[in-house]
Amino acid sequence: MNFQLTKEQELVRKMVREFAVNDVEPIAADIDKEHRFPVENVKKMGEYGLLGVPFPTELGGAGGDHISYAITVEELSRVCASTGVICSAHTSLCAWPIWAWGTEEQKQKYMIPLAKGEKLGAFGLTEPNAGTDAGGQQTRAIDMGDHWLINGAKVFITNGGYAETFVVLAMTDKAKGTKGGISAFIVEKGFEGFSIGKTEDKMGICGSSTTELIFQNCKVPKENLLGKVGEGFKVAMSTLDGGRIGIASQALGIAQGAFDVTVEYMKSRKQFGKKLSQMEALQFEIADMKTRIEASRLLIYKAADMKDKHLAYGPASAMAKLYAAETAMYVTTKAVQLHGGYGYTKDYPVERMMRDAKITEIYEGTSEVQKIVIAASVFGK
């Protein structure tokens, strides 16, 4: 048992914090307001290795570990949750499944440019009628002999508008359902019959790109099947186990960011002749906020450490995500309250942070889904 970060992990935090404060924070309010994807910073993130943290250097990665990856998403999200989720969805949901399930050829062709940050990745599972019930896939892939033909649509796809590589799930045998009926595919932007549909107008994480994916007789080469035929649901579920570490880290970052600006605000804001930081009732709020943040952090780093050690970390990452997401909502709501009327205005970042926090309770498995996963680890499926 050792709760100390390694020297490398400390340096990752320092590096990402510097980048976040200098390059991400100054535009965070603007990209939220303009609903603008921060292409300039995503490019820099690729150059500095932030888009390939946990992958081996032979495959274009930074040669790091999953705690460092969690720290990366946390520090980006501390100042901008949109930038945090761009990194998380790319790394956990697209590069990771190709690393874990891909053939050597697929890794060489798709993984290396993703891990180097030369290309951005996305993951397509959710459909209009298959959200939490992900097994209810209506997108179909038919084996045409020399290629696959995909028809259907995906919704709420993070990075959709800017990704060049997509991991997409589709039904290959409806009769088999989730147990052997779903397969995963690697789809490139520009494949015939593949297009990007509507971009969602969201409540928060407005700088991230959330779109529909449309497949109209989309031709996918045979060699782009990811994993074996029928393994798609396993690919998706193992991917989401890891993705939850990313989203939990995003939630943690949002909470930490809201906490930090609130502490500074309380040190300067005076009412009734004294600073808010001198009022015990408000100090108690800060104590509760800090405790929950720290508990979230420990759950996340534990899950990440288990992933690095190849232990069964599914329930651990579900607990981390459930708790961190609830903490993000709790802390940002309190942060707005502690700012009073100012907190409700867009002049202070806590307003954005509270809007951004909500999604962490919804995507990559709602809080309710996390509870299903956790309960299943107690009672069995």
Added chain:
Amino acid sequence: MAFKIIVCAKQVPDTNEIKIDPVKKTLIREGVPSILNHDDANALEEALKIKDMYPDTHITVVTMGPPQAKDMLMECLAKGADEGVLVSDRAVGGSDTWATSNALAAAILKLGDCDLLFAGRQAIDGDTAQVGPQLAEKLGLPQVTYVTEFKIDKNMKDITVKRAMEDGYELIKIQTPCMLTAIKELNKPRYMSINGIFGLKNKEIKVWNAKDIEVDLATVGLDASPTNVYRSFTPAPKGKGKMIEADTEKEAAQSLLINLKAKHVI
């Protein structure tokens, strides 16, 4: 042959975070983060830019300080430098600029020939701007201080630098080997890279004591230092400047004259 650059760097307390003890008038160092000195980061960045262009360039970062200065060297390596050298010994503790440059010169001599010696103009804790020039003197290298623009010819021999002066610039041609000191206008230092951080395990930081660098012990450390710090104090804040507004330049000048006379300045 690979182009060899040595960068001198110092780990300093982050002066943005530092406070002065109101009674003792000394710096309160507890809880103040240590950082790579700003101007030194510019010196390293320029070296890294040369390496970006000519990848077989070899960069060694040299520092003197307590054992924890290794952390700063790790940052330099994570940015792309090839190796680090930390001169650390009780015998060199408390050195002023003269004694420091004696120790650093000895360490640099031990490293062997280099084509370019780069340092920051000055450290934010002492602000002396003396160690760089002293090193050049002791190593017998030509030097240009306050470098704000740097260009090296393809022959890796001819360097053109722009030297910032208070009232303008000097354009200077110099040949390697030489010593340059950087100022912040020279460039924008890069961050560490994540790949660089996890590549640290493949890079070496040498820790040398006074014996290793074969320096004359009578020329280093507190006792050998001719400088004595008499007192540290916080300079009184300057008053606000006054803007003179007038319709014409002549009226403004008259108003200035009256103000100066009233204050008995002239």
